[in-house]
Amino acid sequence: MSSSSHLIIKNGTVITSSHQKKTDILIVDDKIAKIGNFTSDDDDAGIIDASGLLIFPGGVDAHTHMELPVMGIHSSDTFATGTKAALYGGTTTIIDFANQSRMESLNQTLDKWFLKAEGHVYTDYALHLSVTVVNHQTIAELEGIIKHRGVSSFKTFMAYKTMMITDDEIATLMRETSKYGGLVTVHAEDGELIESIIENNISQKNIAPQFHPINRPIVAESNAISRLVNISERENLPIYVVHLSSAEGLNCALNKSNAKIILETCPQYLLLDDSKYLHTDPLEVNKFVMSPPIRPLQNHQHLWKGIADGHIKVVATDHCPFTLEQKKLGLNDFTKVPNGIPGVEHRLEILFSEGYLKGQITLNQLVQVWSTNPARIFGLHPRKGDIVVGADADLVLFDPNIKHTISSKTHHMNVDYSAYEGLDVVGKCQGVMLRGKVAIDCDGVLKINEGYGHYIHRGACVV
Ligand SMILES: [Zn+2]
Incomplete structure (x- = not known):
C-alpha cells in the first residue's frame, strides 16, 4: 500500500x-x-x-483587494473571509494587489501584504505590486522582487492624485520589468481630466454621489488607453489594462496593430449599467460607486463580443467590498465614498449563466477568461489554470x-449587500x-482550515 x-x-x-x-x-x-x-x-x-x-479548472481571479486600506478604513473582506467566499464560487487562486504608499520601498509594501495574508488564506494566492514611486530605488528592487519573491506583475495608475505616475514613468517601468519577465498593468483613466471635472463640480457644490459617473466619463478611459497604445507601440512592449469598462475603450485598444494591449474586464461592466446612479437614495447609489463607473447598457454587448473575439483575455472581479455602514461615509459627498463593489464569489456563475447560457461566449471561452488566460499571462501556468x-x-x-438567486442573505462575502441582489x-x-x-464538498460544507492556501511564487508573465 x-x-x-x-x-x-x-x-x-x-x-x-x-x-x-x-x-x-x-x-x-x-x-x-x-x-x-x-x-x-x-x-x-x-x-x-x-x-x-x-x-x-479552478478559477484564477487576477484582481482582488482584500483588507485594502482606503481613507482610514479597510475593504470589509479580510484575506480569510474573502478567499473563503472565493472558494464557494470556484475560485482557487487570487492575485491581490499590494499597494505601495509613497513613503515605503516595494519590499516593505510586500512585507506588509504577506503579514496580512500568510496563515489566513483559504485559496492559493499571489500578489501584484502597485508602484506609486518610480525612482532609482524602485528600479533597483525590481529584479529581486521578480526573481526571488515571485511577483512578476506591477500595477500603475494614470488616475488618483496620490498614486498616479507619468506616461514616461510607466514606459520606464515597462522596460525595466520586461528584462526579468515582468509585466506592467495599468488603471487606465485620464487623471488630469478627472481632477479638473471634480474640481469644477466641487466649486459648484455638485458633490452628491450621483455625480460620480459624470466625474469619470468614458472619454477619460478612452484617452488613457489611446496614450497606452502609443507607449506600447513606441516601446514595442505589451501592457495590461485592468477593468476595461467601455466599448470606446475597447475600440481604442484595438486601434493600432503594432501595439499590444492586453485587456481585462469585470462582471460588473458586463451586467450592471449606469441607471443605478439615478437612484434618489444616495446610499443606493453608493453601493455602485467604483472606478471606473458602470456604463450605459449598450456597452455590455461590445464587451461580451470582445471576449468572444478573443480581444478581452481576462474576466476578473476587482473585488473590493465595503459595508453599507462604510458606504454611508460618503452619503452627501462623493469625495468620501469608498470605491468598490463585492463580487469575488459570483464570477463563474455569471460567466456561465449570463455569458454561456445566453449565447455570448462558448464554454471554452469561459474557461479562457476564468482561469487559463490569467494563469498564463501572470506566470502561474501550467501549475494553475488548466486540467x-x-x-x-x-x-x-x-x-x-441548478437554479438559484444571488443575494446577500446567502453569499459568503463579508458585506451586507450584493451588487447582483x-x-x-x-x-x-x-x-x-x-x-x-x-x-x-457537494453539500457546500467547507472542509479546509484557514491558512490552507499557499503563496504561489510566480514565473515570468507570458503575453
Ligand atoms: Zn482594483
Missing part, C-alpha cells in the same frame, strides 16, 4: 480552454496524475461520481442545471478541490 493518496473523479465532463470531453481524472496527492477513461486497480482510491457535472497531467488538482465540479442564475458549484483536497 502506498502512502500517497489517490482520488478518482469519474464521469464528469471536463472543460478546458480548448476541449470538452467526458472523462475521468486521477488525482495523486495534490496533482492531476492521469486523464482518461480507466478503472482503478487501487482499492484505496477514493471515488467522486461527477455524472451530470461539468468540471472546470492537464502535472497541474495542481484545482477543480470545480459544476452543476449546470435578486439576479436569477442557472448553474452552481457543487464541489471545489484545491491541490487535490476537497475544499468545499
Whole structure:
C-alpha cells in the first residue's frame, strides 16, 4: 500500500480552454496524475461520481483587494473571509494587489501584504505590486522582487492624485520589468481630466454621489488607453489594462496593430449599467460607486463580443467590498465614498449563466477568461489554470442545471449587500478541490482550515 493518496473523479465532463470531453481524472496527492477513461486497480482510491457535472479548472481571479486600506478604513473582506467566499464560487487562486504608499520601498509594501495574508488564506494566492514611486530605488528592487519573491506583475495608475505616475514613468517601468519577465498593468483613466471635472463640480457644490459617473466619463478611459497604445507601440512592449469598462475603450485598444494591449474586464461592466446612479437614495447609489463607473447598457454587448473575439483575455472581479455602514461615509459627498463593489464569489456563475447560457461566449471561452488566460499571462501556468497531467488538482465540479438567486442573505462575502441582489442564475458549484483536497464538498460544507492556501511564487508573465 502506498502512502500517497489517490482520488478518482469519474464521469464528469471536463472543460478546458480548448476541449470538452467526458472523462475521468486521477488525482495523486495534490496533482492531476492521469486523464482518461480507466478503472482503478487501487482499492484505496477514493471515488467522486461527477455524472451530470461539468468540471472546470479552478478559477484564477487576477484582481482582488482584500483588507485594502482606503481613507482610514479597510475593504470589509479580510484575506480569510474573502478567499473563503472565493472558494464557494470556484475560485482557487487570487492575485491581490499590494499597494505601495509613497513613503515605503516595494519590499516593505510586500512585507506588509504577506503579514496580512500568510496563515489566513483559504485559496492559493499571489500578489501584484502597485508602484506609486518610480525612482532609482524602485528600479533597483525590481529584479529581486521578480526573481526571488515571485511577483512578476506591477500595477500603475494614470488616475488618483496620490498614486498616479507619468506616461514616461510607466514606459520606464515597462522596460525595466520586461528584462526579468515582468509585466506592467495599468488603471487606465485620464487623471488630469478627472481632477479638473471634480474640481469644477466641487466649486459648484455638485458633490452628491450621483455625480460620480459624470466625474469619470468614458472619454477619460478612452484617452488613457489611446496614450497606452502609443507607449506600447513606441516601446514595442505589451501592457495590461485592468477593468476595461467601455466599448470606446475597447475600440481604442484595438486601434493600432503594432501595439499590444492586453485587456481585462469585470462582471460588473458586463451586467450592471449606469441607471443605478439615478437612484434618489444616495446610499443606493453608493453601493455602485467604483472606478471606473458602470456604463450605459449598450456597452455590455461590445464587451461580451470582445471576449468572444478573443480581444478581452481576462474576466476578473476587482473585488473590493465595503459595508453599507462604510458606504454611508460618503452619503452627501462623493469625495468620501469608498470605491468598490463585492463580487469575488459570483464570477463563474455569471460567466456561465449570463455569458454561456445566453449565447455570448462558448464554454471554452469561459474557461479562457476564468482561469487559463490569467494563469498564463501572470506566470502561474501550467501549475494553475488548466486540467492537464502535472497541474495542481484545482477543480470545480459544476452543476449546470441548478437554479438559484444571488443575494446577500446567502453569499459568503463579508458585506451586507450584493451588487447582483435578486439576479436569477442557472448553474452552481457543487464541489471545489484545491491541490487535490476537497475544499468545499457537494453539500457546500467547507472542509479546509484557514491558512490552507499557499503563496504561489510566480514565473515570468507570458503575453
Ligand atoms: Zn482594483
